[in-house]
Amino acid sequence: QVQLQQSGPGLVKPSQTLSLTCAISGDSVSSNSAAWNWFRQSPSRGFEWLGRTFYRSKWYHHYADSVSSRITINPDTSRTQFSLQLNSVTPEDTAIYYCARGMNFFDPWGQGTLVTVSS
């Protein structure tokens, strides 16, 4: 049974970098059949897909245009996890962030991390 466990700070100052990690158990970030995604949910923006990484003989990364200039999703094959980095955050980035496995549909999901951007 695949499980995803998120970790990272719940409070980030404006202009700084939001960093979250999603630890994978029961699967591999290097799997040739899975993809590893980040989403966020906020009252103002609803549910938003942020990006993904996956391995198919080489690594691929896809990002939503809304955050593409600020986001990096990296696999960590040594620790079977993947990370989200979002630079230059503003209060608009305050949201619950989720990781999830999948290419076209998503299961399982991480438990969610509320990240507040505030000084």
Add this chain to the structure above:
Amino acid sequence: DIVMTQTPLSLSVTPGQPASISCKSSQSLLESTGKTHLYWYLQKPGQSPQLLIYEVSNRFSAVPERFSGSGSGTDFTLKISRVESEDVGIFYCMQTILLPYTFGQGTKLEIK
């Protein structure tokens, strides 16, 4: 981006009664392979979303038979034949035919 529009945004249903949610996409979700990339999720209070229906009408593992999905092209429907108290939460449709993947606004189900 593909816009997903759900109606209604809220439902209040007596246990044992049916419920129906509509989801319309701004463009067809039918892929050249014949698959239609429309999915339904339920987010129960305080939880992460859980997949209910994939590719319009296929129930995911362990999803009760009272949930069913239908539709094609740009118009889709999720039906609950007999609502139970455990169905409380927010239902989302989602498209994954085109990046960025997009969600409907959500339909909040309450029990009368």
